[in-house]
Amino acid sequence: MDVRNHSAVTEFILLGIPHTQGLETMLFFLFLPFYVCTLLGNLSILVIVISSTRLHTPMYFFLGNLSVFDMGFSSVTCPKMLLYLVGLSQLISYQNCVTQLFFFHFLGSAECFFFTVIAYDRFAAICHPLRYTVIMNSRVCVTLAVGTWLLGCVHSSILTSLTFTLPYCGSNEVNHFFCDIPALLPLACADTSVAHRVSFINVGIVSLVCFLLILASYTRITVSILSIPTREGRRRAFSTCSAHLIAILCAYGPIITVYLQPTPNPMLGTVVQILMNLVGPMLNPLIYTLRNKEVKTALRKLLHCSGEADG
Numbered sequence: 001m002d003v004r005n006h007s008a009v010t011e012f013i014l015l016g017i018p019h020t021q022g023l024e025t026m027l028f029f030l031f032l033p034f035y036v037c038t039l040l041g042n043l044s045i046l047v048i049v050i051s052s053t054r055l056h057t058p059m060y061f062f063l064g065n066l067s068v069f070d071m072g073f074s075s076v077t078c079p080k081m082l083l084y085l086v087g088l089s090q091l092i093s094y095q096n097c098v099t100q101l102f103f104f105h106f107l108g109s110a111e112c113f114f115f116t117v118i119a120y121d122r123f124a125a126i127c128h129p130l131r132y133t134v135i136m137n138s139r140v141c142v143t144l145a146v147g148t149w150l151l152g153c154v155h156s157s158i159l160t161s162l163t164f165t166l167p168y169c170g171s172n173e174v175n176h177f178f179c180d181i182p183a184l185l186p187l188a189c190a191d192t193s194v195a196h197r198v199s200f201i202n203v204g205i206v207s208l209v210c211f212l213l214i215l216a217s218y219t220r221i222t223v224s225i226l227s228i229p230t231r232e233g234r235r236r237a238f239s240t241c242s243a244h245l246i247a248i249l250c251a252y253g254p255i256i257t258v259y260l261q262p263t264p265n266p267m268l269g270t271v272v273q274i275l276m277n278l279v280g281p282m283l284n285p286l287i288y289t290l291r292n293k294e295v296k297t298a299l300r301k302l303l304h305c306s307g308e309a310d311g
Helices: 024-051 058-085 094-127 129-135 138-164 181-187 193-226 231-259 266-290 293-310
Strands: 011-014 091-093
Touching: 011 094, 024 058, 024 266, 058 094, 058 138, 058 266, 091 094, 094 129, 094 138, 094 181, 094 193, 094 231, 138 181, 138 193, 181 193, 193 231, 231 266
Parallel strands: none
Antiparallel strands: 011 091
């Protein structure tokens, strides 16, 4: 990936959240708890999944990976935004801007791939319960996880290369709270139409393919659930899948709003991305696991053992 500086610009100024002058302190105290809860919630899930042998199953293996993604995804943008809100420098070096954009799209796209993998896992569990342990054996799970990380890296490398092979020789004021493609391309001193089209197609194709695969999985899952003879069985199956569907809506809604608009709205994009960076990663532990009976049992056991050790 060629990310050399082709221009006189050596740093960018992040202008932050539009139309919030004078509200920085209030926003800091509003956003900080979200970020802290994101880190604590996802770290708790990761510790629970690792420490409880009962949770060493494919579903919780993937949810543990998802917790790592959520902590990393929020940490790419939130610390810099919080520092800006308390009055520290809004400058970001060219190299750090490249790094921020790369990891934002790397973790964001990898999370989309993981949602697809989790949909496949639920498909195998509900539609082929007798063969589930064979279909989702440890080798398959590790291969899917590694493939997800690699695909996210390739996807982000393409977008980052497209953005930073352009020359930046004019204004260095980024009208956003972090370095992202829609905010950086207007600053380029060259024709950005190719970069716009390729990034639109790249993000669009990845999102669409993942969404269609998830839709296909859940169509088949729904058919299988409706064939379950007992009402309680259908309720439990739908309950297992509902959390995943809620998380998918939280993930794909912002992607469509921000990256697939023909004419991006900076204010709308900023609001949506704040929700995507702060609220989504915080809600995933609640949506997926903390409402789960097995996780609650493992958490109580972990806290009980911790209390006995302290005593």
